[in-house]
Amino acid sequence: MADKKPVLEVRNLSVALPKGADRAHAVEKVSFTVNPGEIVCLVGESGSGKSVIAFTVMGLLAKALKPVSGEILLEGENVLAADETRLRELRCTRMSMIFQEPMTALNPVMTCGEQIDEVLRTHTQLDGGARRAKILGILTRVKLPEPERIYASYPHQLSGGQRQRIMIAMALVLDPVLLIADEPTTALDVTTQAEILKLIAELQETEGTGVLFITHDFGVVAEIAHRVAVLRWGELAEMGPTEQILSRPTHSYTKMLISSVPSIRPVHRGVRLAADTVLRTEKLGKTYSAKSFFQKSRVVKAAVDVDLDIRKGETLGIVGESGSGKSTVARCIARLIDPSEGKVFLGDTEIATMSAGKLRPHRRRVQIVFQDPYRSMNPRITIGESIIEGPMNFGLKRDEALARAKKLMETVRLDPNSLDRYPHQFSGGQRQRICIARALAMEPELLIADEAVSALDVSVQKQVLELLDEIRQRLNLAVLFITHDLRVAAQICDYVAVMSKGRVVEYGSAEQVFGSPRDDYTKALFAAAPGRNWEFGKFATA
Amino acid sequence: MSAVTPEDVVDSASIAAASTKRKSLWLLALRNPSVIVGGTILLIMLAIAILAPYLGTVSPTRIDPAARNKKPDTEITFRLDDGTTAKRVAIFGTDSLGRDVYSRVIYGTRVSLAVGIAVSLIAVAIGTMIGLISGYIRWLDGIIMRFMDGLMAIPGILLAIALVSIWRAGLITVIFAIVVPDVPRVVRLVRSIVLTVREEPYVEGAVSVGTPTWVLMIRHILPNTIAPLIVQGTFIAAAAILTEAALSFLGIGIPPEIPSWGNIMAEGRTLFRVFPHNIFYPGIFLAFTVLAINIMGDGLRDTLDPKMSKKV
Numbered sequence: 138m139a140d141k142k143p144v145l146e147v148r149n150l151s152v153a154l155p156k157g158a159d160r161a162h163a164v165e166k167v168s169f170t171v172n173p174g175e176i177v178c179l180v181g182e183s184g185s186g187k188s189v190i191a192f193t194v195m196g197l198l199a200k201a202l203k204p205v206s207g208e209i210l211l212e213g214e215n216v217l218a219a220d221e222t223r224l225r226e227l228r229c230t231r232m233s234m235i236f237q238e239p240m241t242a243l244n245p246v247m248t249c250g251e252q253i254d255e256v257l258r259t260h261t262q263l264d265g266g267a268r269r270a271k272i273l274g275i276l277t278r279v280k281l282p283e284p285e286r287i288y289a290s291y292p293h294q295l296s297g298g299q300r301q302r303i304m305i306a307m308a309l310v311l312d313p314v315l316l317i318a319d320e321p322t323t324a325l326d327v328t329t330q331a332e333i334l335k336l337i338a339e340l341q342e343t344e345g346t347g348v349l350f351i352t353h354d355f356g357v358v359a360e361i362a363h364r365v366a367v368l369r370w371g372e373l374a375e376m377g378p379t380e381q382i383l384s385r386p387t388h389s390y391t392k393m394l395i396s397s398v399p400s401i402r403p404v405h406r407g408v409r410l411a412a413d414t415v416l417r418t419e420k421l422g423k424t425y426s427a428k429s430f431f432q433k434s435r436v437v438k439a440a441v442d443v444d445l446d447i448r449k450g451e452t453l454g455i456v457g458e459s460g461s462g463k464s465t466v467a468r469c470i471a472r473l474i475d476p477s478e479g480k481v482f483l484g485d486t487e488i489a490t491m492s493a494g495k496l497r498p499h500r501r502r503v504q505i506v507f508q509d510p511y512r513s514m515n516p517r518i519t520i521g522e523s524i525i526e527g528p529m530n531f532g533l534k535r536d537e538a539l540a541r542a543k544k545l546m547e548t549v550r551l552d553p554n555s556l557d558r559y560p561h562q563f564s565g566g567q568r569q570r571i572c573i574a575r576a577l578a579m580e581p582e583l584l585i586a587d588e589a590v591s592a593l594d595v596s597v598q599k600q601v602l603e604l605l606d607e608i609r610q611r612l613n614l615a616v617l618f619i620t621h622d623l624r625v626a627a628q629i630c631d632y633v634a635v636m637s638k639g640r641v642v643e644y645g646s647a648e649q650v651f652g653s654p655r656d657d658y659t660k661a662l663f664a665a666a667p668g669r670n671w672e673f674g675k676f677a678t679a
Numbered sequence: 680m681s682a683v684t685p686e687d688v689v690d691s692a693s694i695a696a697a698s699t700k701r702k703s704l705w706l707l708a709l710r711n712p713s714v715i716v717g718g719t720i721l722l723i724m725l726a727i728a729i730l731a732p733y734l735g736t737v738s739p740t741r742i743d744p745a746a747r748n749k750k751p752d753t754e755i756t757f758r759l760d761d762g763t764t765a766k767r768v769a770i771f772g773t774d775s776l777g778r779d780v781y782s783r784v785i786y787g788t789r790v791s792l793a794v795g796i797a798v799s800l801i802a803v804a805i806g807t808m809i810g811l812i813s814g815y816i817r818w819l820d821g822i823i824m825r826f827m828d829g830l831m832a833i834p835g836i837l838l839a840i841a842l843v844s845i846w847r848a849g850l851i852t853v854i855f856a857i858v859v860p861d862v863p864r865v866v867r868l869v870r871s872i873v874l875t876v877r878e879e880p881y882v883e884g885a886v887s888v889g890t891p892t893w894v895l896m897i898r899h900i901l902p903n904t905i906a907p908l909i910v911q912g913t914f915i916a917a918a919a920i921l922t923e924a925a926l927s928f929l930g931i932g933i934p935p936e937i938p939s940w941g942n943i944m945a946e947g948r949t950l951f952r953v954f955p956h957n958i959f960y961p962g963i964f965l966a967f968t969v970l971a972i973n974i975m976g977d978g979l980r981d982t983l984d985p986k987m988s989k990k991v
Contacts, residue, residue: 473883500889507880515881517902523881527888572884579888 142212143170144314144347145194145232150207152189152198152371163189163202164371171315171347176338178358178379179351181368182394182594187351189371191317193217194349195234196224212314229256232315233308237323239300243292249303250288253310260311271310279306279336298329302336309340316341317349322357326458327621331665334361353594355398356624356668359383367391384676397599398673399624401666403647412449413484415582415615416470416503419444421479421489423465439465441639443479445617447583447632452609452616454630454647456623458662462639463619467587470617471505472496484582501531504576508588510568514560520571521556527579538578545574549604566597570604577608584609585617590625602629623666627651635659713978720971724964728788736782737767739938743777751780751956772956774946783938784960790850790939791920791968798857798919799912805858806865807904811896813866814873824870827863835860836925843931853932857919868911869904876903906983913976917969924965940965 152164164186171177179187192198194209196216209216211232219227228234236242244252250272257268269288276284279302292300301321308316318337322330338361341348352358358365358379366376367388375388386392421443426436440462447453455463469476472488481489483502491499507513514523524545525538533541543553549570560568569589576584586605590598606629609616620626626633626647633650635643635658643656654660663669708714727734746755751772756764771780813823830838839856846852876882882899890898926932927941928948935942940961947957 471887473886497889500887503887505884505887507884509880513880513884515885515899518898523884526885526890530889530891530894575884575888
């Protein structure tokens with residue numbers, strides 16, 4: 138930070154929302170600076186306006202949103218006053234942006250090399266050979282193996298992490314002074330995320346680029362940020378150096394947010410109870426084969442030899458990265474898909490090979506809560522109808538079912554009189570509670586939560602986790618908790634199974650798995666967890 | 680956890696806002712200029728069809744050898760059944776048998792609209808049923824869809840000609856002949872929606888609470904198909920009206936004693952150079968009706984299709 142003149146200065150920025158929105162401004166009177174060689178994190182929950190700020194800086198704001206006051210100075214030049222031609226010159230040369238989803242941000246019908254080349258052709262006068270040399274150079278700098286091969290590859294031939302590296306290469310090829318990263322690692326697995334974070338930190342250090350990093354994840358903040366700006370409902374709640382914000386926040390919202398981040402250290406949950414086994418799987422496996430008339434069939438083993446057991450009142454977590462087969466196992470157990478081999482015992486009943494007709498009475502015993510609260514309920518019927526559908530399928534009378542639904546709404550801490558409302562009238566966290574109520578209405582023995590809190594903001598996530606745990610205790614329920622988030626698993630699980638490539642690589646009590654992991658993959662997974670050295674929510678008493 | 684957190688409070692204002700948002704989709708469709716223009720023209724056409732006898736028409740099949748091939752706005756004298764004579768102005772002229780073209784065109788509206796509406800309703804009903812089955816019952820899918828592919832491989836009008844030549848020409852036959860080639864299009868649409876919706880967590884949720892398959896289809900899957908089907912239905916209606924006109928023009932559709940726009944044009948074809956009014960007036964009506972339906976369909980698609988309405 139030799140040059141103290143900031144590369145980006147946002148002064149008093151307000152962006153108006155169209156009429157009829159839930160508030161007047163998406164962003165209101167926000168001011169902050171980004172210095173050269175500095176990473177500033179914009180943190181906030183969904184709807185806090187963090188992406189709006191990024192898009193305003195880039196001049197990519199949707200037409201319905203209008204900056205109404207303030208200025209954005211990029212090296213002293215007001216971006217808000219610049220016309221479209223000037224903005225186009227500034228993008229890529231002075232400021233660049235990388236996005237959350239590297240697959241959709243790249244053109245699928247152009248090779249990665251050509252896409253970077255396009256940037257150079259638009260903004261420089263270099264000839265073909267010089268451009269190619271420059272591209273191979275930047276590909277090496279973002280640590281992609283075999284730059285020549287990557288140059289000629291199409292996006293679908295690369296992994297998610299590699300695609301994000303291509304995006305970074307494209308953003309940095311013209312040495313911009315400002316890099317805006319909009320949740321660049323949210324769609325990536327935790328091990329890939331760690332690599333990308335490391336890369337961004339290294340690059341900005343060597344190049345002296347100022348980075349505006351947008352994230353909702355305090356783990357990432359702890360890992361990468363120099364300074365942090367906390368946003369709430371479009372207003373800047375608090376800003377300061379990372380260490381200060383994380384350990385001595387002054388704003389109550391920041392405090393609430395940080396203390397909602399689950400700790401990665403597992404809570405002591407006592408010894409194994411001598412209770413009945415609710416679920417046991419034996420060598421459970423699922424093989425997908427894409428049968429084709431003209432080609433040889435492709436075989437994918439989504440789950441292999443999975444042995445699990447859960448007793449009453451116990452929570453078993455399945456942890457793993459995307460594609461590890463954890464959801465496949467859950468769906469096999471709920472018989473939403475048919476397992477290809479192995480056995481699933483529900484109590485003493487084997488359900489893996491049961492016919493659909495025979496299975497129906499047993500469906501009640503396993504219930505599942507899905508990840509996406511916006512798609513887990515039929516938008517066209519009231520939540521009351523959704524909740525009573527199951528019990529009525531099993532012969533309960535309508536008024537009895539409704540009475541049960543009312544009680545359950547109280548259990549999940551929602552107003553029992555709101556049963557006649559539609560799902561869209563509830564927030565994400567509320568919908569997830571309704572989904573839990575719907576599952577509980579069946580009086581199941583086993584509740585499967587398939588990434589049930591992953592789509593929720595951290596403060597809401599905390600509430601739903603607490604609710605789940607409370608219900609487990611009260612009803613002595615067995616819970617199968619699927620998650621990619623180690624922090625969440627540490628807080629809620631008694632036992633943890635770590636899955637990788639369809640197999641369970643480590644299985645044991647949460648304390649043992651988190652405390653002294655034995656498998657190499659588990660160790661790598663824990664080492665990659667962002668902010669693992671930081672104990673969130675333990676504030677210094679100031 | 681405290682008893683009530685901000686998350687738990689459902690404030691009435693946001694509920695009111697949210698519920699208006701849902702209902703307004705249909706209201707929005709009714710406010711779309713394309714829907715208004717197209718719908719108005721269609722309503723007028725519908726009124727014409729229903730009120731045909733009261734719009735100053737004479738019997739559309741009444742032959743008057745004395746008043747053959749009169750140009751529009753000619754005053755003709757004709758003899759009534761009781762022996763007296765009356766004068767009236769044939770505003771659209773008369774055809775080569777002395778029939779009043781105005782009356783024929785007005786009555787022809789009935790046939791065209793009946794065919795359009797009937798074909799779209801029947802095709803959508805049959806197609807939806809087959810599409811639901813094909814999309815949800817996987818082992819039937821291959822069989823049904825290959826059959827549908829086969830139907831689609833035959834040009835619609837050719838298939839209609841073949842079907843009409845098997846049975847006697849008539850309104851029912853024409854409707855049936857047009858419905859058959861349209862069904863596969865509806866089946867494909869419904870099947871594609873079913874295939875996406877069946878993967879939705881709420882459908883899986885319903886499966887896991889033991890909902891029987893047929894309830895699942897009607898309650899959770901079918902409602903998703905309604906909006907696209909309304910759009911598809913309007914386009915089917917427009918195409919059906921055109922096909923009926925084409926079949927009648929070719930002389931294999933509606934029998935000549937029933938006036939339809941295609942019939943009138945077919946009969947006027949030979950003397951088109953000298954008396955263009957025989958083709959011009961039914962042509963105008965046909966063009967306007969089809970245009971109106973298409974405009975309305977476009978407007979409906981713009982408002983009902985979530986992909987189109989995302990524009991901020």
